[in-house]
Amino acid sequence: MGRRYYCDYCDKTFIDDLDARKKHLISSHHIKLRKLHYEKHRDPRTILAEESVKTPCRRFLQHGECQFAGSCKYTHYTSEDLWSLKQKIAVEDYEAACQAQEVPEIPTLESWLEKYNQRHSKTSKKNSDVSVFWSYPEHLECRTDLPMSLRKFKPEDFTDDDFEEWGA
Numbered sequence: 001m002g003r004r005y006y007c008d009y010c011d012k013t014f015i016d017d018l019d020a021r022k023k024h025l026i027s028s029h030h031i032k033l034r035k036l037h038y039e040k041h042r043d044p045r046t047i048l049a050e051e052s053v054k055t056p057c058r059r060f061l062q063h064g065e066c067q068f069a070g071s072c073k074y075t076h077y078t079s080e081d082l083w084s085l086k087q088k089i090a091v092e093d094y095e096a097a098c099q100a101q102e103v104p105e106i107p108t109l110e111s112w113l114e115k116y117n118q119r120h121s122k123t124s125k126k127n128s129d130v131s132v133f134w135s136y137p138e139h140l141e142c143r144t145d146l147p148m149s150l151r152k153f154k155p156e157d158f159t160d161d162d163f164e165e166w167g168a
Contacts, residue, residue, distance in 0.1 A: 055074055
């Protein structure tokens, strides 16, 4: 058995022959089903623009069905449907406008660094001398009975790298 072609729109399979496929693709049934499929995914603005110009389909309004379906030259949308489409479009426009207004302008990295350096250079000129925010109490410097954690550091404390005797 040869290869088979499956049409998603028509839910139909047939032999994958060039002539058979061409004949199927130009058939009115396939074109109608393809148009119905893509009509579901149309933009609401496009639907509103096209359907608001058309007059209502009497057969669809009376019987709830129309034999022409998507290829009918009259509209199958009621005035309530068109009104809800208008509301949906208005909501989308409002949300888009809000998003456009809410987005703050983010400065580039270069401009931010430039501002930071300018501010930092101004503050460093004012505070050129280093201020010590904590000092060792003078009355504790002469005491020898303090534990190691409370004694004042000396430069020679940092040169000893023998870590074998902890707590000595």
